[in-house]
Amino acid sequence: MEPLLIVEDLHTGFHTDGGYVQAVDGISYEIYPGETFAIVGESGSGKSVSALTIMGLINVPPGEIKAGRIEWKGRDLLTLPEDERRAIRGKEIAMIFQDPMTSLNPVHTIGRQIGEMSRTHEGANKRQARQKAVELLDLVGIPQPDIRVDNYPHEFSGGMRQRAMIAMAIACKPSLLIADEPTTALDVTVQAQVLEVIHDIRDEIDSAVMLITHDLGVVAGMADRVMVMYAGRQAELGTADEVFYEPRHPYTLGLLASLPRVDETGVERLVPIIGHPPSLINKPSGCVFHPRCPFAQEICSSEVPELRVVEGDAHMSACHYAETLRDVSRSDLAATVEELEELA
Amino acid sequence: MTATEDTAAGAAGPTTDDTPADDTTDETPTPEDAAAPVDRSDGDGPEVVLEARHLVKNFPIHGGVLQRVQAHVQAVSDVSFQLARGETLGLVGESGCGKSTTGRMLLNLIRPSAGEVLFEGQDITELSAKGMRKLRQELQIVFQDPYASLNPRMTVEATLSEPLRIHDKWDSKTGPGTIRDLLERVGLADEHKRRYPHEFSGGQRQRIGIARALALGPSVIVLDEPVSALDVSIQAGVVNLLTDLQEEMNLSYVFIAHDLSVVRHISDRVAVMYLGKIVELGNRTEVYESSAHPYTQALLSAVPLPDPKRERERERIILTGDVPSPVDPPSGCRFRTRCWHKRALEEAGVDTSVCQEEEPLLEIRPSGGVDHPVACHFAERRAVV
Numbered sequence: 127m128e129p130l131l132i133v134e135d136l137h138t139g140f141h142t143d144g145g146y147v148q149a150v151d152g153i154s155y156e157i158y159p160g161e162t163f164a165i166v167g168e169s170g171s172g173k174s175v176s177a178l179t180i181m182g183l184i185n186v187p188p189g190e191i192k193a194g195r196i197e198w199k200g201r202d203l204l205t206l207p208e209d210e211r212r213a214i215r216g217k218e219i220a221m222i223f224q225d226p227m228t229s230l231n232p233v234h235t236i237g238r239q240i241g242e243m244s245r246t247h248e249g250a251n252k253r254q255a256r257q258k259a260v261e262l263l264d265l266v267g268i269p270q271p272d273i274r275v276d277n278y279p280h281e282f283s284g285g286m287r288q289r290a291m292i293a294m295a296i297a298c299k300p301s302l303l304i305a306d307e308p309t310t311a312l313d314v315t316v317q318a319q320v321l322e323v324i325h326d327i328r329d330e331i332d333s334a335v336m337l338i339t340h341d342l343g344v345v346a347g348m349a350d351r352v353m354v355m356y357a358g359r360q361a362e363l364g365t366a367d368e369v370f371y372e373p374r375h376p377y378t379l380g381l382l383a384s385l386p387r388v389d390e391t392g393v394e395r396l397v398p399i400i401g402h403p404p405s406l407i408n409k410p411s412g413c414v415f416h417p418r419c420p421f422a423q424e425i426c427s428s429e430v431p432e433l434r435v436v437e438g439d440a441h442m443s444a445c446h447y448a449e450t451l452r453d454v455s456r457s458d459l460a461a462t463v464e465e466l467e468e469l470a
Numbered sequence: 471m472t473a474t475e476d477t478a479a480g481a482a483g484p485t486t487d488d489t490p491a492d493d494t495t496d497e498t499p500t501p502e503d504a505a506a507p508v509d510r511s512d513g514d515g516p517e518v519v520l521e522a523r524h525l526v527k528n529f530p531i532h533g534g535v536l537q538r539v540q541a542h543v544q545a546v547s548d549v550s551f552q553l554a555r556g557e558t559l560g561l562v563g564e565s566g567c568g569k570s571t572t573g574r575m576l577l578n579l580i581r582p583s584a585g586e587v588l589f590e591g592q593d594i595t596e597l598s599a600k601g602m603r604k605l606r607q608e609l610q611i612v613f614q615d616p617y618a619s620l621n622p623r624m625t626v627e628a629t630l631s632e633p634l635r636i637h638d639k640w641d642s643k644t645g646p647g648t649i650r651d652l653l654e655r656v657g658l659a660d661e662h663k664r665r666y667p668h669e670f671s672g673g674q675r676q677r678i679g680i681a682r683a684l685a686l687g688p689s690v691i692v693l694d695e696p697v698s699a700l701d702v703s704i705q706a707g708v709v710n711l712l713t714d715l716q717e718e719m720n721l722s723y724v725f726i727a728h729d730l731s732v733v734r735h736i737s738d739r740v741a742v743m744y745l746g747k748i749v750e751l752g753n754r755t756e757v758y759e760s761s762a763h764p765y766t767q768a769l770l771s772a773v774p775l776p777d778p779k780r781e782r783e784r785e786r787i788i789l790t791g792d793v794p795s796p797v798d799p800p801s802g803c804r805f806r807t808r809c810w811h812k813r814a815l816e817e818a819g820v821d822t823s824v825c826q827e828e829e830p831l832l833e834i835r836p837s838g839g840v841d842h843p844v845a846c847h848f849a850e851r852r853a854v855v
Contacts, residue, residue, distance in 0.1 A: 269791075286792070313565055313793075314769060318771075340701065343774030343776050346777055346778045346780075347778075347782075380703060384702050384703050384706035385776055386709070388770065389775055389777075389780075391754060396710055398705075398707035402674070403671075
């Protein structure tokens with residue numbers, strides 16, 4: 127299958143008073159039609175910036191897309207004139223954001239905002255657009271859509287607003303739906319509802335989903351493939367099962383061990399990742415994770431590890447010692463981390 | 471609504487009963503007291519340090535030209551529980567369920583509309599500001615946002631020494647040693663004391679907030695979403711720190727959080743709140759492995775597991791609709807408007823009118839095989855995670 131989207135060696139940064147922030151620092155991946163591709167990482171890992179770059183929503187300046195290529199259905203988005211890009215944005219690639227309150231316009235009705243999509247991209251008239259909005263609200267599970275369509279955003283609850291955002295995003299049946307922390311602001315029971323909507327919608331309109339989140343639980347339930355990011359670089363890339371059950375990067379291993387689980391009583395101590403995330407202005411030399419890595423060796427501080435296939439066809443890791451992680455259990459990791467904690 | 475009854479009960483409370491803290495379990499100050507805390511101890515009974523009795527908080531809503539009180543938000547409606555020395559009680563629920571308001575009432579940071587908070591048997595809601603200040607040495611709080619809860623103009627040293635100075639415990643000779651000990655306890659170094667909050671990462675700031683809470687040697691700490699603002703890799707270190715401190719200093723925690731996984735990890739007992747009420751209360755195994763309230767079950771089943779294979783097989787209980795407004799909560803059982811269990815029973819031909827007519831009490835329900843208190847007329851044990 128031909129990929130929909132090819133991102134190649136993308137570098138996005140920001141000029142700030144404190145220096146040049148390398149938010150996205152050379153990442154490459156593909157997204158295939160109909161798949162859910164998750165990008166996981168903690169704050170400052172560059173996961174949102176990489177999505178905003180695809181959407182063409184980076185302000186230049188202070189932002190700068192230093193290098194790289196984003197190929198959408200064979201066309202390079204970064205060199206496309208703005209009007210052609212605009213035609214793709216919203217129609218072929220749509221995005222939903224974390225905070226539905228700030229991404230909806232408070233002075234227009236929900237229906238008008240959803241309808242704007244079909245009016246802009248499909249030339250629908252006012253009546254058609256309203257009818258389309260009602261159908262879309264129904265599709266995302268808003269009760270009484272024909273009444274709700276005339277409501278203003280403040281009349282919707284958080285979960286309903288996020289559904290309205292999804293309705294807007296899927297109005298033109300995009301081939302790629304980018305969801306940036308779509309449920310982070312929601313309560314867990316509402317999160318379950320919204321995730322179900324995203325899951326069903328994907329099948330309904332046959333679109334690919336790029337899911338950006340820090341929540342490994344959400345990833346496990348939704349993703350076909352997972353990319354783990356750390357400090358603007360890729361740590362690991364593979365199918366959900368590969369990444370969760372056979373992690374080949376110490377950062378992924380650390381993330382999984384640090385999570386308490388709702389299906390396990392906490393007899394085991396959680397295993398933290400020591401230290402804290404690096405500055406994106408002065409990144410550590412070599413592997414960006416080496417200052418926090420329990421397995422770091424000399425080479426890790428001098429040589430940047432390449433993202434390479436370490437197992438199977440496409441399970442990739444950017445760790446010099448990826449292969450040796452095969453034999454590392456959670457308790458091994460816990461013991462090593464404890465030793466290091468005592469040393470510090 | 472119960473609010474008026476409770477006001478009466480709360481007002482009568484302090485004058486009629488001055489029971490010592492250690493045998494409060496069998497108390498029946500009001501008729502509806504079946505929802506009273508249940509002593510989870512086995513036999514000899516641990517020492518109760520803190521007890522909430524029938525706590526109610528109504529916040530007025532002002533409106534109109536004259537800004538008159540138009541209605542009340544019933545943030546907390548009749549919440550009772552006990553906290554034993556050295557124990558962690560988890561308080562979980564979604565936004566607006568009243569868990570933070572409850573936490574603040576425990577420290578008298580918000581005065582309850584009715585009800586009592588007993589610290590070692592003494593009702594703190596009646597205390598003057600001066601009397602309360604004395605008790606602040608014993609009762610401390612750690613807030614969610616380590617960015618907002620530290621004064622940006624104060625060095626770590628000033629932040630940590632302030633409580634000691636206020637309580638006349640500061641001695642310029644031993645003080646620096648105390649600060650060093652505090653910093654060491656929370657995993658920071660002595661040289662950090664001259665720095666300002668902005669020089670620290672989120673996890674380190676939360677450690678400073680914890681050190682500040684520890685400064686006066688409290689026996690109870692209310693932790694209000696202490697790790698929710700932190701990245702997962704950092705969160706684990708802070709959770710471990712809290713567990714270690716509890717062991718070393720025999721602290722009692724009220725751990726307020728919306729993250730059910732963290733609560734399971736850290737709590738001995740768990741209270742689940744919905745719309746201002748505790749709907750289920752039990753030790754963590756009871757609540758997580760044999761929950762009996764349909765809300766708890768829905769909540770647990772909604773938590774995603776970091777386990778793709780289990781996620782693919784899992785059947786979720788998906789709730790419909792949103793939490794109703796606490797200004798005008800549903801009659802009878804507050805959860806009935808979203809209750810999947812009630813709907814299933816109705817489909818099976820069971821008469822569920824009691825859900826609408828009668829408020830379910832928080833009590834043990836042997837009929838459903840439930841041996842911990844649950845506030846549901848049709849409670850039924852079920853393993854959902």
